[in-house]
Amino acid sequence: MSVGTEWDGPQVPVSGDEGQAATLALASAAYRDNPIVEIKKADNEWHESTVKAGRIPLFRPNLGEAFSRAVADRLLAPGRKPLIQSFGADPQVVVEHCLAANHIRRDRDDKLTLVMVVCGLIFLPGLIAWLLVFLLRSFLAKREGRAGALGTALLAGVGVLAVLFLLKLPFHGLLGWYIRAAVVVPVLGWFWARRVCERTAADLRERWAGLLSGSSVGAKVPEAVPRSPGETAAEQLRQSLARLGAEQRSNSVFYAGPKGILGMGTRWGSWQLAEELVSAEPPREIHPFRSWDVIRAIHDQLSLLERGPLNTGGFPRPSVRHWIVTPIGEKADAVSRPDGTDVEAFQVKPHAIQEICNKQQFGSGDRHYLGVQWTLWDGQLVLTMMITVTVLHETLRIEVTGHALGPVNPLFHAKPAAPTKDVAKTLKPWENRTVKLPLVPTDEVVRLAVRAPLTRFTPTLNWLGGSIGLPEPFGLRHSWADQPWRHRFMADDALRAATPVLRVVHSAAIKVLKENGVDTEKFGARSAFLSGLVQDPSPRKADLYDA
Structure with missing residues (x-):
């Protein structure tokens, strides 16, 4: 059972599965109502988000609004730049929740x-006049000291003046x-708008909490269902999701x-x-052999690692x-995936992989790596x-490197908390x-109501209020x-995996060398030395050369 408002269209069951903690944490950001600047808390050493400031603070989006729009546009827009695979997460689930959150807010x-037209535009x-009062109140509320109380007193004073104005109106x-x-009518419209905002806020927060607690919260995407024979939006969305899935499965x-x-993740260890x-x-x-013969033997043995x-x-x-690994610059803001006859659906074909493994070992070009990967801790x-x-010439080199990608930033695991405030007791x-404070404060109702007519004009709304700039690539x-x-x-798991993998790689390679008439005495001695060296308990930044 999904929670919240029922929408027409298919429901995508996503939560409650094993290994989905990172996916659901990222998806929960689409339903959040935190300030947009909190996305900066999730920046890491190599990737930094940007908050693009708008022209008018009243149109500023919150974190959920900006995140869901930015992610949906980046992952599904026609002609978008290539994406980096999300190992340990399912980007399709995240973008579907972003679309669902956008639909709820829309x-x-x-x-x-409708409220703004009936209670605002006509009057x-x-x-x-009321918007100017709220803007002045918001300005005072940002000041230090007792300015918050002063802003509330201002609003109450204006209300009293409005009542006196109605009683002593000089016009007939x-x-x-x-x-x-x-x-009067804009005030009544504010009460109407507040009820609408509170119902939606409760729904969004319930979905936010549900994703983090593991309950069954489905992302409903009604725009994926054609409503007329001539509608192409649903087909475009289907193709965009299919492309996203194919790119996620790419071996580049x-x-x-x-x-x-x-x-x-970064390379924390290297053994050669x-x-x-x-x-x-x-x-x-x-006896003549090639690099691919050694790699194929290593592949067969690594597939048996779970046996003991x-x-x-x-x-x-x-x-x-x-894997086909393409080098790019450290500060590159875009990537370009391989294409041509040797690539199909973002997958480099097996014969091309074998050719790269055997021939592209020195100089420019892509390189071949065999990867063994575990997705742990959900x-x-x-x-x-x-x-x-x-x-190279008469030297065979086998290099094993360790990469580790850590947990999703704690910002994405924070559950919604009821708004409260500490006040002094009377006696x-x-x-x-x-x-307890209202779920949707007064200023938030005004912000949502003012933004509402521009929701379907995303570029204009982003220009006025601002948006999130996602880190690239x-x-x-x-x-x-x-x-x-x-x-x-987690650190222990990373360090423990290195030793058995290194030993399996070396034993499989030495077996191939023996079968092809190579003297393996030096290889065996070097392997034994590395087997002891790999047990060094400290990870390093292996890509930062001290030169």
Whole structure:
């Protein structure tokens, strides 16, 4: 059962599944009502959001409004720039919740627009007068000291003057009645608008809390259902979602220097085995083999990592994939995915992967890596070990690197709290008591009502009120991820995975070398040395070279 208002259209069941904590935390941002500037709290070392200021503070969006619009536009807009994969999260679920939140707010804004027309536009002089009073009150409320109480007193004083004005109005006839209505009707409209805002706010907060608690909150996207044979919006949305899913499954990733592999996190460790290829039985030559032969043997052994001699739990089943890694600049603000006849649906074809593995080992161009990846802690921790094999002249090098992507920033895990305020007790002023505040304060009702008529004109509304600038190259998961090293158990998991992976890689490679007549004595000695070195308990910033 979904919570909140029922909408026509399909419901996408998303919550309650295992490994969805990171996804649902990100999706909950679409329903939040925090100030927009709080998105800055989620910035990390490599990715920083921007808050684009508007021209008029009264039109400023809150965090949920700005986030849901920015994410939906970035992930679904026609002709958008490529995205970075969200390992450990499902971007389609997040964008569907953003669309659902936008639809709920649009329905609210349609009702508020009706209120503004009936109670505001028809009685425009009174609406302008009351808006000026609210703007002055908001200005005073931002000042220090007792300015908040002064603003409330101002509003009450204006209300008393309005009553006196109605009683002693110097005008008569139709003009007098219109002036009286212009003073009273905007106030009645405010009460009507407040009821609309409170119902929607309660619905949004219930969905926000439901996503973080794991209850079944579905994202309903009615615009995905065609309402007429000639409607193309639903088909465009379907194609955009399909493209998003295909890009999420792409086997092409990007290396951005100290930022590491985008989407997989920074490189915290690197271990290299490099020895000379010498025949085991001179003068016989080494049987010809290629890098792909070694990689294929390593792939087969890594697929068995969840098996062990003891029944003690151990590794869950990993994802073992071949990756094509494209280098980009550390400060690059966009990426370009491979294209051409060797790419289909964002996937580099197997024969192209094999060719890159065997030939592109030196100089410019993409590189091949074999990756073994675990998504742990309900999607909060993504561990990736990347393996590459190169042969230059008579030296074979096997490099294993560790990448770790940490949990989603705590900002996205904060649950909604009822608005309260501490006030002094009447008879005991030295003691405080907590009083509940309205779910939607007075100024918020005014802000929502004023914004409502412009909701369907997004560029104009963004120009007037501001918006969120998403960090580029954009990916939902890595843009707001923290480092895992502050969490003791997450750090332990990352460090523990390195040793068994390194040993499996080395044993599989040495087996291939033996089968092809290579003397493996030096390889075995070097492997034993690295096996001890990998147990060093401290992660490092392996991409920051001290040169």
